[in-house]
Amino acid sequence: MRSIRLSLVVYFTLLLTATLGTVVWFYYQDVTQSVHANEVSTRKLIETQYDDSCKKVRSDLDEHLLRRAQLFAGMARSNQKSFEALFILGQAATAPGPQAHLPAVIWAEHAASRYLQGRQYVLRPLDIRVESAEELMASVTGIEGEEYYQIFRENGSAADRSESMGEASFALDERLKKTEWPLYKEQFDDVELRPGLHVRRVTIKVALTRFRFQALPFRPPFGKPQPPAPDPRPKPPPPPRPRDSMVPVFYLQYAGDTEPRDQKLAELASKRDADLALLGRQSERELHDMHQRLIWLSMATFVAIIVGSLCLVQFGMKSLDRLTDAVSRVSERDFRLQFDDRKLPRELQPIVSRLQSALEMLKRAFAREKQAAADISHELRTPLAALMTTIDLALRKPRSSEEYRDLLEACRGSGQQMTQLVERMLALARLDSGVDQVRPREVDVEGLADQCASLVRPLAEARGVTLRVHHHGPAPLTTDPDKLREVLTNLLHNAIEYNKTDGSIDVEIDRVNGDLRVEVRDTGIGISPDARQHIFERFFRADPSRQSEGLHAGIGLAIVKGYVDLMGGAIEVDSVVGEGSTFRLHLPLHASSH
Ligand code: ADP
Numbered sequence: 001m002r003s004i005r006l007s008l009v010v011y012f013t014l015l016l017t018a019t020l021g022t023v024v025w026f027y028y029q030d031v032t033q034s035v036h037a038n039e040v041s042t043r044k045l046i047e048t049q050y051d052d053s054c055k056k057v058r059s060d061l062d063e064h065l066l067r068r069a070q071l072f073a074g075m076a077r078s079n080q081k082s083f084e085a086l087f088i089l090g091q092a093a094t095a096p097g098p099q100a101h102l103p104a105v106i107w108a109e110h111a112a113s114r115y116l117q118g119r120q121y122v123l124r125p126l127d128i129r130v131e132s133a134e135e136l137m138a139s140v141t142g143i144e145g146e147e148y149y150q151i152f153r154e155n156g157s158a159a160d161r162s163e164s165m166g167e168a169s170f171a172l173d174e175r176l177k178k179t180e181w182p183l184y185k186e187q188f189d190d191v192e193l194r195p196g197l198h199v200r201r202v203t204i205k206v207a208l209t210r211f212r213f214q215a216l217p218f219r220p221p222f223g224k225p226q227p228p229a230p231d232p233r234p235k236p237p238p239p240p241r242p243r244d245s246m247v248p249v250f251y252l253q254y255a256g257d258t259e260p261r262d263q264k265l266a267e268l269a270s271k272r273d274a275d276l277a278l279l280g281r282q283s284e285r286e287l288h289d290m291h292q293r294l295i296w297l298s299m300a301t302f303v304a305i306i307v308g309s310l311c312l313v314q315f316g317m318k319s320l321d322r323l324t325d326a327v328s329r330v331s332e333r334d335f336r337l338q339f340d341d342r343k344l345p346r347e348l349q350p351i352v353s354r355l356q357s358a359l360e361m362l363k364r365a366f367a368r369e370k371q372a373a374a375d376i377s378h379e380l381r382t383p384l385a386a387l388m389t390t391i392d393l394a395l396r397k398p399r400s401s402e403e404y405r406d407l408l409e410a411c412r413g414s415g416q417q418m419t420q421l422v423e424r425m426l427a428l429a430r431l432d433s434g435v436d437q438v439r440p441r442e443v444d445v446e447g448l449a450d451q452c453a454s455l456v457r458p459l460a461e462a463r464g465v466t467l468r469v470h471h472h473g474p475a476p477l478t479t480d481p482d483k484l485r486e487v488l489t490n491l492l493h494n495a496i497e498y499n500k501t502d503g504s505i506d507v508e509i510d511r512v513n514g515d516l517r518v519e520v521r522d523t524g525i526g527i528s529p530d531a532r533q534h535i536f537e538r539f540f541r542a543d544p545s546r547q548s549e550g551l552h553a554g555i556g557l558a559i560v561k562g563y564v565d566l567m568g569g570a571i572e573v574d575s576v577v578g579e580g581s582t583f584r585l586h587l588p589l590h591a592s593s594h
Contacts, residue, residue: 004320005313012309013302020301024294031290039283043276050272057264061256065202066186069254072149073206075130076160076252128153128208128250129160137162145257148199152251154208159250168194170253176205183207183249190258198262201255208248319345323352335363365537368554372539375553379421383414390414424555427486428538431562438480438566445475445484445516445587449507452488460496466504467492475509477516477589483563484587488518490556491583495522498581515569518585526577535573536561 128151130136137147150161150170156177158169176187187203326339337356344352394407430436446469453469460467477484488507495505503523510517527535531542538558564571568588575581 005317008313008316009306009309012313013305016305016309017302020298020305024298028290028294032287035283035286035290039279042279046272046275046279050268053268054265057261057268061200061258061261062188062202065188065200065254065256066204068147069149069186069202069204069252070184071136072130072133072151072254073204073252075133075136076128076151076250077206077208079127079129079131127159133160134163137164144260147257148193148201148253148255150253152253154249154251156251165193168197170201170255172251172253173203176203176251181205191255193255198258199255200258200261201253203251203253205249205251208250319343319348323348327355330359332366335359335366364534365539368537368539371541372553372555375539375541376421376425379553380418383417387411387414421553424553424559427559428555428562431559431566436562436566438483440478441481443477443479443481443484445477445509445518446471448481448485449488449509449518452485452492453507455489456492456496459493460505463496463499464501464503465496465499467496467507468504469507470509472508472510475511475516477587479567479587480563483567487560487563487585488520490560491520494556495520495524495581495583498522499524503580512586514589516587516589518587519582520585521580521582523580526579527573527575527581528577532573532575536571 130149130151133149137149146164148162148165148170150165151159152172153159154177156172156174161169170191170193173187173189175181183205185205189201189203191199191201193199322343323339326337329338330336337352337359339352341352390407390410394404399407427436449469453467457467492505492507499505499522505523506519506521508517508519508521527542531540534540535542536557537554539554540557541554561571564585564587570586572584572586573581574584
């Protein structure tokens with residue numbers, strides 16, 4: 001993204017949106033789980049309530065039927081007073097002793113009756129019934145629906161039944177006839193009395209007498225009972241004798257229409273279904289509401305994030321805006337960065353200080369370029385003026401051929417000076433464009449240094465400067481000899497130019513750490529530490545006011561530096577103001593060709 005502001009807003013928004021999304025997602029999951037858990041527990045509660053209610057409805061009917069059955073059983077038994085009396089009398093007569101012959105008739109009758117009943121033959125069917133049963137049944141309140149009852153004798157024959165049963169009849173479960181079945185233990189079941197009429201029925205086994213006396217075994221009326229001959233065999237343990245086996249019994253069945261109960265159960269089921277459906281809808285609505293709330297909340301937060309990010313970024317970028325303003329006020333006339341440093345954020349401080357130093361360099365480069373233009377014009381003007389003057393002098397009157405020759409020589413000198421300047425400018429331009437290349441060759445640096453020295457020696461002697469080249473044995477090097485010559489000549493020219501009268505120049509060539517070192521030492525004016533940092537910059541002159549002879553536009557050392565870099569070497573300078581300067585060249589033994 002091109003805009004810092006936009007990218008900050010976008011990244012900020014993305015980060016906060018991701019955070020918000022994660023939080024909302026976890027919250028949504030949490031709430032959804034708790035809503036579901038709540039729904040499940042409420043659903044269980046409804047089911048439990050429904051089961052309890054169903055149980056209660058069922059047990060209400062069962063309890064009612066059992067109570068009615070017990071009531072009817074009591075009433076049916078109360079009609080059996082004579083039988084009861086007979087039974088008690090017989091029991092009482094048996095108890096006193098072995099001469100119980102008086103109730104023999106009674107017992108004979110009882111035994112015969114039981115015997116015959118055992119053979120499914122009814123000698124004298126007992127009349128077991130409930131008096132005024134219909135009125136009693138009609139008076140029942142609380143439980144709706146028709147009710148029915150039926151009484152069975154001990155042998156299973158029907159003794160009495162309610163009018164409500166009409167032609168229909170109940171049957172007695174054969175299992176109940178077994179003597180093991182306990183007295184008054186109820187048995188519930190659902191039966192279809194008539195096609196389409198389903199009833200709930202309770203069956204109880206009822207003792208015909210109120211007293212649960214054990215009927216004693218029959219004893220012969222005379223004589224003592226003979227003890228049985230002892231059986232030598234070990235006796236098996238006697239089977240458990242049912243307590244009620246000798247009590248005369250009857251069975252009573254009482255039933256009620258199940259339709260009202262089933263209706264209630266159906267109502268309960270439909271209420272439960274409605275409650276469950278309502279619960280489902282409530283949970284769904286709750287989740288839906290929460291969903292909506294979260295969407296609105298997220299949207300509002302998202303908008304707030306964007307607005308907040310914009311405001312924050314705007315606020316944070318204020319310093320950058322001020323810096324932009326300050327930079328835009330910089331012009332070629334005023335290179336100052338007008339900016340209040342106290343309000344500068346720490347992050348911008350390196351940029352601003354770098355900018356300030358770059359502007360300072362730019363300012364100096366501008367000034368140097370201006371100065372250079374003036375210097376070059378000045379440098380060109382002198383030979384041009386000399387050339388024009390010489391030509392004017394030649395044209396003024398006819399001259400001898402010797403005079404013309406001298407004048408033309410002077411013209412050539414001025415032309416050479418201008419050519420030199422233009423060539424230097426060209427060399428710089430070639431260095432800038434990168435077309436200049438190193439053409440390496442085997443060079444004897446000492447020989448080359450001698451050549452350069454002899455080239456500038458006349459000038460040095462003219463200034464009273466002694467020039468010495470110190471030899472330390474041959475110094476072969478593979479490099480571009482033309483460039484190295486240009487470098488040495490420039491350094492020697494400067495050493496002469498900025499030397500004192502009667503000064504000296506020493507050139508040393510030796511090997512250091514595998515490199516070739518060339519030193520040009522002079523006893524000149526020296527270079528100040530400030531100027532030393534800039535002497536290799538183009539158009540720099542330590543003292544522009546200094547008048548000198550020859551070409552001095554601050555180009556020489558810039559070309560030297562460019563060539564040394566091209567040859568893969570390095571150049572440094574040591575200098576003491578007033579005492580002299582030393583330019584030190586380090587050249588690799590094998591220069592690579594560029
Ligand atoms: P110029 O052509 O003006 O001499 P140079 O690039 O050769 O330009 O040198 C740049 C400046 O460095 C000079 O103006 C001068 O001030 C300083 N300088 C160069 N060589 C020497 C030296 N040997 N002694 C003192 N100053 C020097």
